[in-house]
Amino acid sequence: MSMSSGEKFIKAIKFGILSPDEIRRMSVVNIVSPETYDEDGTPISGSVMDPRLGAIEPGQTCPVCGNTMRACPGHFGHIELALPVINVLFVRHIYDILRAICAKCSRVKLPPNEMERYRTYLRKLRERYPLLATRFAEYLKRKAIKMSVCPHCGAKQPKIKLEKPTTFYEVSEDRKEMTRLNPITIRSRLERIPDEDLELIGYDPKDARPEWMVLTVLPVPPTTMRPSILVETGVRSEDDLTHKLVDIVRTNERLREHIAAGAPQIIIEDLWELLQYHVTTYLDNEVPGVPPAKHRSGRPLKTLAQRLKGKEGRFRGNLSGKRVDFSARTVISPDPYLSINEVGVPIDVAKVLTVPERVTPWNIDELRKYVLNGPNKWPGANYVITADGRRLDLRYVKDRKSIAESLAPGWIVERHLKDGDIVLFNRQPSLHRMSMMGHIVKVLPGKTFRLHLAVCPPYNADFDGDEMNLHVPQTEEARAEARVLLLVQNHILTPRYGGMIIGAIQDYISGAYILTSKSVLLTKEDVVDLLAAAGYVGEIPEPAILSPKKLWTGKQIISLFLPEDFNYHGRANISAGHLRCDDIECFWDSYVVVRKGKLLLGVLDKKSIGAEQQENLLHWLTKEYGVEYAKEFMDRLFRMFIRVLEKRGFTMRLDDVSIPDEAKKEINEILMEAFKRVQELVKMYLNGELELIPGRTLEETLEIKILEVLAEARDRAGEAAAKYLDPFNYAFVMARTGARGNILNLTQMAASLGQMTVRGERIWRGYMGRPLPHYERDDLGPLARGFVVNSFFSGLSPTEMFFHAAGGREGLVDTAVRTSQSGYMQRRLINALQDLYVEYDGTVRAADGSIVQFVYGEDGIDLMRAAHGKAVNIERIVERVVGWKM
């Protein structure tokens, strides 16, 4: 468990094929009995449930190793096959080898005088370019296969045919008779191949003699890997592998008896075939051309190959990814009063998850308290591990007091999770490293995990029922790494584009905008209230307005949190359209200027403090003053922004998207005009007067033109509606500042939804010549093809509602299809690139140390540190130094 010197590491794994000798050597029992249990339910010795195969019952001691069920690893047995059978998994190889060797002398059919040369070449390649060595061996194999006369003995070669799955035929030279090659013949041919020859065609003669691909002895895996399940009724249900093994043993014994009794050849052949079938399906139950072995219920059996394969198979399901202890999962909900790097853990969860803490003179008193509290009272402890390694379960200890007293340095207490512990917090799909970050625990009442809203973007989380996972690191090394590398503040900047991924979202932006607007003046009470929300300790600045009443601006408040030597200038999000400003001279207050840590001009909105932005105020603060500062800054300011909204009220209401009658009229006129133009286009189309777009058909041209006209009409309707909307209504403020929504959303709410499309086309599928029976056939007008005149405010007509649903459905289908595609692509990318790392010399290397890039990214720059991928942003450095007077 710990980093003691007794640690053992696997250095390498060699793959090979088990030889019959080896199978016998590792076997503890020869399996001969097809019956597994006798009447009283005891396993029969010499059956596939032989007790020597491993202890599986609790309390049973293993007759081989003497361990109980817990410690006995299980032991292999073996079946002596009456006649050899082909191992299906190797048929391809057997087929290749049979063709590559001489049918008579079993030498690899390569020119004898060249073999030595190939051998030295192959050995050299293997040392330097292993991949090329396998390729060369493959080439030699193909070459040998092509030879029709043996260069060693001069025998003419018969053609060898493989009839899937496991039958081989030999077609003699005169191309007439097909003789079947039985496994015995095949094996004897393979046996005679010299070791030196095998090496040339890419096989390892030491650990993978080809004759071992034909089974004469079958290993029987220990019972531990095929446990039987006891159903409540007392009926035993055996594992699929056990079933298959029983089949094999039964057929094998029958075959043996028939041979002994001298049964006719045909019966023996049949049984041999059956044995082959059982062994085949035992190894792989999805071989093409073989009917899969079925369970009594008709379900195909899950045999060896199926256990390894696929997402839930041994490799991907159990070896590359494992189930873990010390984890929790529940629904998430927001809590703006947490720090961004905290997570609210329900008390019930905190009582189950534990942290092992070693007793020292400094924590012994505290740990005693936890032990006294026991498993049911938080903060308590669930287990105590004594110095000699005994584990005491506090649930079943009557006298916790005595344990608490006997606590001594060297003991370990598995105490409850408490405030300040570090945990890993994760939301699936874990698409990037920000999907799993380190959080500091804050134990809270309730049943949900609580998290700060600013960490929603990296997790891509919302609170419509999302669940998240939590893991408690158990070793000191893991905890140290989590604290140094994984904490949320270390991921404020993303390596994807060298910008922020954590920042203000939604209400934080609205709040920031309102607080920093020019029109907002704060009384002393307001100021104190806001600063209290931010947890500010210090002097209140000189008020901006002294008389008749002392009043402060929001910008003054923000400035209290900025470092004194900080300079910044840049456009705000609202700097668009007629509010656009490109320099300090800005009437609309849409150009942000910070000089010497004072916010002088401009409102704060998405551009300067928002998430997923680059080279903005928050980004420079993070980069220049450190992530701890940025964390603190966000914690404090964001709480203040929320307070601003709480004090003032900020709600989008229906009125925000209602427009006066004259606006409605205007919009109607715009739409009618567009409809008229569409009618004209249709008329031109019908008369064949429409001018073609080169490379498009007449119909396509018409559709493109109509879509253009209608899209423009919708935009103009939106503009018309926006004209009548109060620029300071809440919905509009949110859209302008980038807090939520955009002008298109507003247009759809206030003016008109516009054209609904499916696959980029107007909706036309459904009936003959019309999408719905409400319209005339071949009506090409806007309404009959899914144009929605109404807005969400005015409400949709039934047909419009249908078209809207059709367009919406496409979006849903699209997302569903896309996630699987991009998921697979990402898996492949990860698999191809995961071994790359930066070496101390600055090169990028693959797992074997080979160089992929001489300098990472051609300049060796860490993306998380370089703002937006620039190695050094000189303009910014100039601003840092002389920005205060610019």
Added chain:
Amino acid sequence: MSEVTELEKLIEERLRGRVPAKIVEDAKNVLKKYTLTREELEKILEMIVEEYENNIIDPGEPVGTVAAQSIGEPSTQMTLRTFHYAGVRELNVTLGLPRLIELVDARKTPSTPLMYVYLDEEHKYDREKAAAIAREIELTRIENVTLRVDVDIFNNAVIIELDPEMLADKGLTIEDVKKVLEKLRTKKARVVISERNPNEIVIQFEEGIDPSKIEKLRDRILKMKIKGIKGINKVIIQRRGDEYVLVCEGSNLAEVMKVKGVDYRKVRTNNIKEVEEVLGIEAARALLIEEIMSVLEEQGLDVDIRHVMLVADMMTRTGTVKQIGRHGVAGEKPSVLARAAFEVTVKQLVDAASRGEVDELQGVAESVIVGGYIPVGTGRIKLVYNPYLKESSFQ
């Protein structure tokens, strides 16, 4: 004047050799714009060096995983809408996720091959001259200039009526078509221009036409190439600034580069494999980077080019373009376990067994499987602090 040179001299002195040349040049260009005191300038230069040194990547950084995530994560936000107009309304181009997958798959041909053909000085400013080249490049088949094809079974003749408008548009004469048709090498036949109609060509066969093969014959005639380059199905002339550019649907880099009047240095295709064959692996890498970047940018996704470069380098580092996946990078890893954990598990294990392969457990996937240290990031560092080491033993 002297001020500028003095500034440059100072910059050279302070930065050269300490930061990459590009930053030195940048500094010269940027700092020229400001009026700075000597003191401020010194400070700025100092900070540039400090900033650069600060931004250098840490050893051990798992840049591969970061790159894969940085490309994979935003791809979930891409639209699946395959087609998009590529500046031209006339052409559809595969974009978004399908195109990205196509690129990392290293497909032999893209689903919508496309070429941008720039012209040389002589041709690029004149629409007519550009059109002439376009005609030369565009693949014209009989079917493109034909109005009607009749098969006269009684007279053993095939009558082809040509479209004079199309002929003119393609810059062809009926004689050209006739010459092509004469190459039809099925049976003995005479090709004549009809007397009744100057736009009709009659192919008179000597033997009878097998009625069951009429369709086939017709198709063969229609598919015959009159002129143009194989693969270039459509050419559109586009104006870009003051020059004309040919946008081609379909791609055949080697042939188009040979055409006279084409600026072969600027011809561009979106077919990676073709570029690899014609221009070499470095060109293929550069194109791969450009194509992936443009797909991402078109979708409004901000991904740093360094990630894309790493992917492209992995795909091209063996000298041929390799797919990201089973038949390429991931399938050729030296580790058996890594391959088995990816795809086609059983086959990998069986092949490894027969070859007697050894897994050295150097990669990430293998280390996870055997429970070893992960050989990237902190897992690579083998330095251990020994608190019991006496100070004296350092000497």
